[in-house]
Structures are given as structure tokens and as C-alpha cells.
Amino acid sequence: AVSGEEYRDGRLSASGDIDGDGRDDAAVVFTIEVASANTATQNLAVFVRQGDGGLRFAGSTVVGGTVGTRVGRLSIDQGVVVLTTLT
Secondary structure (H helix, E strand, O other), X not given: OOOOEEOHHHOEEEEEOOOOOOOOEEEEXXXXXXXXXXXXXXXXXXXXXXXXXXXXXXXXXXXXXXOOOEEEXXXXXXXXXXXXXXX
């Protein structure tokens, strides 16, 4: 098994209404580095605000990595998570 660690200085976050309920939700891009394999993977995770004010994990996906696309900026605009990438 290969294990990795988060590169905390590379973390991006944004808040805004994603699901149209009028409450701020959250999106986070985080990077997991695997030093032994010299690789890094960027992931997007989305959290939606609940009625009690807490956040619930809604889903995640890989959005970048060592080779190819790298996310440089993250925002939420009119219910859409916007990733500005560098290639």
C-alpha cells in the first residue's frame, strides 16, 4: 500500500451557495503527495450546509496532479464551483 500526506500550503477553499438554498456551502481543493512515488494528486471536495448550520460531505473528485492540470484558483459563482487551472 502507498500512503500520502496532504500538502497543506497548497489547500484552496471557497464558500458560496452551491445548492440554491441561500446558505453558504464550501468547496476545498487539497493535494495529496506520495513522496515515495514522487506524485501528487489534487482533489475537489464539496460540502453543503445543513439546516443546523453544520456541513455535510456531498462528494469529491480528482481535479489535477503532478502531470497535466493543476488547479491554481477556486471560487463559487452562481451555484457553480469554478476551477482556474494551469497546464
